Amino acid sequence: MTLDTLLLEVVLGAPLLAALILVLLRGRGTRFAGWIAGGSAVVTLGAVFGLLPTLYGGGEPAVAFSWIPAVNIQLRLHVDWLTLPFLVTEAAVTLAAVLYSWGYHKADERSGYFYALLLLFAVGMSGTTLADDLFLFYIFWELMLIASCVLILVWGEGARRGAVALKYFIFTHLGSLMVLVGLLVLYNATGSDSLVALRAGGWELAPGLLTTVLTLFFIGFSVKMAIFPVHLWLPDAHTVAPMPVTIMLAAAMLSMGAYGILRFPFSLFTAEQIAPFALPLMLAGLISEVYGALMALAEKDIKRIIAYSSVSQMGYILFGLGTLNRAGIEGATLHVIYHAIVKALLFMVAGIVIRATGRRNIDELGGLGRAMPWVTACAVIGGLGIAGMPPLGIFNSEWMIFSGGFETTHIALSALTLFASLLTVVYALRFLGGIFLGERPAGLTTSPVSKILVATTVALTVLLIIEGLFPAAIFDWAEHELPLLLGGGL
Amino acid sequence: MTGNVWVVLPLAWVGGGAFLLGLIGRLWRRARNPILAALTALIFGGGLLLQLPVFAEVNGALLGNGGLPRWGTAAPGGIVLEATPSALLLSTLALGMGLCAALYSGGYMARDPRYPVYYPLLLLMVAGLQGMLLTTDLFNLYLFCELMSVAAYALVAFRRHTDTAIEAGFKYLILGSVGTLVMLFGIACIYREMGELALPLAAFAHGIWGRVGTASILVGLGLKSGIVPLHTWLPDAYGRAPSSVSALLASVVSKSTLIVLLQVCLGLGMPASDLGLLLILFAFLNMTLGNGLALVQENTKRLLAYSSIAQTGYIMFSLGVGLRYGLPGALQAGMFLLLTHAVMKATAFFSKGVCHFYCDTSTVAELRGTAQQLPLAALTFSLAVAGLAGVPPLAGFVSKWFILAEGVRAADALIYVGMAIFLLNSLLALGYYLPLIVRVFQPLDKEDTAPRFALSPWMAGVLLLLGALIIAIGLSPGPWLAWVG
Numbered sequence: 025m026t027l028d029t030l031l032l033e034v035v036l037g038a039p040l041l042a043a044l045i046l047v048l049l050r051g052r053g054t055r056f057a058g059w060i061a062g063g064s065a066v067v068t069l070g071a072v073f074g075l076l077p078t079l080y081g082g083g084e085p086a087v088a089f090s091w092i093p094a095v096n097i098q099l100r101l102h103v104d105w106l107t108l109p110f111l112v113t114e115a116a117v118t119l120a121a122v123l124y125s126w127g128y129h130k131a132d133e134r135s136g137y138f139y140a141l142l143l144l145f146a147v148g149m150s151g152t153t154l155a156d157d158l159f160l161f162y163i164f165w166e167l168m169l170i171a172s173c174v175l176i177l178v179w180g181e182g183a184r185r186g187a188v189a190l191k192y193f194i195f196t197h198l199g200s201l202m203v204l205v206g207l208l209v210l211y212n213a214t215g216s217d218s219l220v221a222l223r224a225g226g227w228e229l230a231p232g233l234l235t236t237v238l239t240l241f242f243i244g245f246s247v248k249m250a251i252f253p254v255h256l257w258l259p260d261a262h263t264v265a266p267m268p269v270t271i272m273l274a275a276a277m278l279s280m281g282a283y284g285i286l287r288f289p290f291s292l293f294t295a296e297q298i299a300p301f302a303l304p305l306m307l308a309g310l311i312s313e314v315y316g317a318l319m320a321l322a323e324k325d326i327k328r329i330i331a332y333s334s335v336s337q338m339g340y341i342l343f344g345l346g347t348l349n350r351a352g353i354e355g356a357t358l359h360v361i362y363h364a365i366v367k368a369l370l371f372m373v374a375g376i377v378i379r380a381t382g383r384r385n386i387d388e389l390g391g392l393g394r395a396m397p398w399v400t401a402c403a404v405i406g407g408l409g410i411a412g413m414p415p416l417g418i419f420n421s422e423w424m425i426f427s428g429g430f431e432t433t434h435i436a437l438s439a440l441t442l443f444a445s446l447l448t449v450v451y452a453l454r455f456l457g458g459i460f461l462g463e464r465p466a467g468l469t470t471s472p473v474s475k476i477l478v479a480t481t482v483a484l485t486v487l488l489i490i491e492g493l494f495p496a497a498i499f500d501w502a503e504h505e506l507p508l509l510l511g512g513g514l
Numbered sequence: 515m516t517g518n519v520w521v522v523l524p525l526a527w528v529g530g531g532a533f534l535l536g537l538i539g540r541l542w543r544r545a546r547n548p549i550l551a552a553l554t555a556l557i558f559g560g561g562l563l564l565q566l567p568v569f570a571e572v573n574g575a576l577l578g579n580g581g582l583p584r585w586g587t588a589a590p591g592g593i594v595l596e597a598t599p600s601a602l603l604l605s606t607l608a609l610g611m612g613l614c615a616a617l618y619s620g621g622y623m624a625r626d627p628r629y630p631v632y633y634p635l636l637l638l639m640v641a642g643l644q645g646m647l648l649t650t651d652l653f654n655l656y657l658f659c660e661l662m663s664v665a666a667y668a669l670v671a672f673r674r675h676t677d678t679a680i681e682a683g684f685k686y687l688i689l690g691s692v693g694t695l696v697m698l699f700g701i702a703c704i705y706r707e708m709g710e711l712a713l714p715l716a717a718f719a720h721g722i723w724g725r726v727g728t729a730s731i732l733v734g735l736g737l738k739s740g741i742v743p744l745h746t747w748l749p750d751a752y753g754r755a756p757s758s759v760s761a762l763l764a765s766v767v768s769k770s771t772l773i774v775l776l777q778v779c780l781g782l783g784m785p786a787s788d789l790g791l792l793l794i795l796f797a798f799l800n801m802t803l804g805n806g807l808a809l810v811q812e813n814t815k816r817l818l819a820y821s822s823i824a825q826t827g828y829i830m831f832s833l834g835v836g837l838r839y840g841l842p843g844a845l846q847a848g849m850f851l852l853l854t855h856a857v858m859k860a861t862a863f864f865s866k867g868v869c870h871f872y873c874d875t876s877t878v879a880e881l882r883g884t885a886q887q888l889p890l891a892a893l894t895f896s897l898a899v900a901g902l903a904g905v906p907p908l909a910g911f912v913s914k915w916f917i918l919a920e921g922v923r924a925a926d927a928l929i930y931v932g933m934a935i936f937l938l939n940s941l942l943a944l945g946y947y948l949p950l951i952v953r954v955f956q957p958l959d960k961e962d963t964a965p966r967f968a969l970s971p972w973m974a975g976v977l978l979l980l981g982a983l984i985i986a987i988g989l990s991p992g993p994w995l996a997w998v999g
Contacts, residue, residue, distance in 0.1 A: 092992040095843070095916065159915065163906040170905060177952060186952045194944050201937050204918070212922040 127474030199247025249281030305346030312339030317447035352428025362417035391464030539630030551620030621970030693737035700730025757867025790838025800827025
């Protein structure tokens with residue numbers, strides 16, 4: 025066993041082991057639950073970075089076991105440059121969410137299970153990115169749904185959590201089933217479920233079948249990305265989920281849809297085969313972007329405002345993918361990373377505000393700037409970040425996405441996308457102004473919040489600034505994935 | 515009476531055990547429920563052990579070393595039993611489930627004063643089933659089918675102090691008897707045509723009587739397997755029977771009848787592709803009607819019964835694809851779902867029985883608070899229901915994957931439509947499976963007291979075993995799949 029396979033096993037094994045320990049401890053380990061989860065999240069993130077040298081050296085760490093030999097199904101994990109940006113994002117968001125939970129989640133006898141499920145959710149996501157065969161991919165894909173659904177069902181806020189969890193499950197499972205059909209067709213095309221065999225080529229689909237499969241993949245993965253009009257599960261799920269879960273949902277899980285699009289349609293088919301879908305993807309991205317921004321302007325609940333902003337931001341990513349060129353796809357990948365940081369940051373701020381004031385309606389909030397200077401500073405940076413202000417990260421990725429758009433023949437669409445991004449500025453300013461500036465409404469008092477919440481938020485803000493000022497490494501990662509896509513023609 | 519005696523031994527052992535246990539119950543008045551349950555479990559366990567020697571021979575026969583093990587005399591009035599691979603598989607499954615049901619009843623039957631009658635009936639039902647699977651001629655098939663059915667009628671109506679049980683048992687009796695009568699009529703028709711009843715016969719290829727006979731047997735056995743539109747007895751029977759009995763009926767009895775039906779139809783010379791088409795078309799009815807009606811059920815066990823009808827549809831679909839397009843993989847996938855469904859559905863019924871036993875719940879709404887009062891039952895129930903819904907990595911998902919993967923292989927317009935119906939049905943099914951899980955984990959209101967019950971070790975053991983099995987099959991389906999193959 026080499027160091028790489030060991031690291032690969034640690035990425036999945038550490039959170040799994042920690043989850044197992046937490047479950048076995050039952051109610052007894054409550055006091056250590058957060059520490060155990062945090063420790064495993066740190067180990068995972070470390071292991072992910074440990075894989076970098078091999079990747080830079082041109083290697084692709086992999087580990088494989090035979091699983092169901094009778095029908096040619098094996099269990100193979102593998103990292104390449106396409107995996108890396110998503111894997112890093114997922115591991116970092118998990119760490120942030122666990123740390124935030126230390127302050128947010130009130131310890132009781134069920135805390136162990138809470139952290140265990142949070143880790144399983146993370147395993148589902150990292151497994152999805154690592155899986156190198158179809159069967160395993162689908163299992164992890166659904167694991168992330170199940171774990172998050174249970175978290176919403178049991179720890180959700182408000183009486184409607186049962187109904188919301190149900191809606192979330194059924195909606196995203198519908199998307200998963202579409203993906204499943206696509207996977208099965210691919211499985212049948214090569215007779216093995218290994219992506220290695222699929223990448224090796226030597227198989228083809230009848231034209232009608234090809235269109236069907238690609239359509240199913242695009243719609244199925246769009247459900248996970250919450251693209252209009254299949255976004256309906258998102259606002260409710262994000263609003264009802266406890267804040268750490270919301271952070272993981274918004275900052276990491278949504279991007280898994282983008283990963284799916286890159287991993288299946290984009291890396292298994294050629295640019296000519298995908299070309300008919302370029303315009304629909306760009307259009308869907310644009311509509312989602314505008315619709316999400318308008319809804320964010322119309323909402324009053326501060327958690328829902330940020331939730332709709334996710335619909336809008338995922339629209340940018342889909343638009344970038346739809347351009348089918350270097351800049352657009354690279355920009356979409358960068359946007360996944362930057363959006364994760366900014367979105368986690370904004371939700372953390374919202375969580376602190378809700379904790380401190382007990383209110384979540386933006387009309388009943390205001391003038392908190394003086395009472396919470398640190399949080400306000402973080403919120404301002406996060407708000408400017410999502411509005412695309414240089415030098416904060418999202419400026420970089422939006423720049424790439426727009427320039428990708430202008431390289432295509434659809435200049436008008438790209439111009440519309442550019443101007444629609446103004447709406448983002450409006451809702452970001454409304455969010456900041458409504459909460460932190462202006463008159464303080466009568467009866468609004470603040471209670472002190474846990475220092476850990478503020479510390480995590482500040483740390484993330486610092487990360488956002490650093491990533492914005494020194495984006496070279498991340499650009500480099502995104503650059504490396506391009507040869508893997510669209511038949512290497514980029 | 516020649517041949518391999520190991521073929522008949524398990525059947526004789528279980529059937530003989532039934533009479534012995536009946537005597538013990540009658541003569542030894544002080545035999546308490548746990549003692550009888552343990553004895554029943556011993557008999558089932560012994561049956562399982564006695565079956566082991568046949569496995570090696572069947573494996574050998576499959577590899578081409580000699581024929582399948584047989585026992586009996588082929589003369590008129592004689593009986594020949596043959597251990598086909600599917601018969602062996604299902605009879606092992608029946609014995610295993612019987613073992614679980616017997617152990618479970620050690621706790622579950624504690625409050626029924628008539629337990630001395632219960633255990634012999636359980637054994638008789640399984641013995642009848644084994645006979646149906648092993649026998650190679652239509653006459654003995656009829657006899658064993660009646661033996662199994664009569665025991666089943668009595669078991670469904672076992673809690674006779676409740677009028678619903680009597681009603682359900684009576685309905686089952688009437689419809690079941692119609693089914694066996696139709697079957698008897700069919701057998702008579704075939705006897706008129708061919709002059710003998712030992713399978714395989716080429717009756718179908720000949721005259722009108724052969725066709726009428728085959729059709730009648732199809733209807734008779736179809737009724738017993740709960741194929742829509744002959745399913746009307748099923749929700750009442752499963753819903754009103756004691757949970758241990760419902761588990762057995764849903765997991766092995768009706769599904770084995772389906773396999774017997776296939777064996778008989780093929781034995782009567784019905785072309786495999788026609789039979790496959792018939793199965794696929796009726797499978798659509800089963801899936802859609804089962805899932806659709808399950809959505810509106812308020813009683814948990816009736817809901818599970820309708821889900822059973824739908825799952826029968828999935829199994830029929832896969833077997834039908836296998837028969838119609840000559841895909842052994844699809845047959846294997848169908849048998850695999852049969853196995854996993856048996857484990858999951860039995861777990862669901864057993865867990866539900868625990869809730870009924872301690873908290874007297876029968877509607878879905880009353881399941882609320884189960885997680886607080888009976889954590890283990892809540893866990894196994896959720897596992898089973900999630901598995902039935904096809905949630906990975908549990909057993910149900912793996913079986914659905916195989917079925918769909920094989921369906922794609924058939925590459926036929928009918929099958930693409932069928933797969934679409936299949937997937938829509940799986941989605942529809944989430945509409946009732948998920949609320950069950952949500953309900954189980956919903957806490958009771960603050961003012962309601964929620965005592966935590968100590969689970970009887972009999973029931974807890976069975977639940978733990980089956981729950982672990984659901985996860986184990988899901989995580990490593992390889993050996994099970996090979997076994998089914």
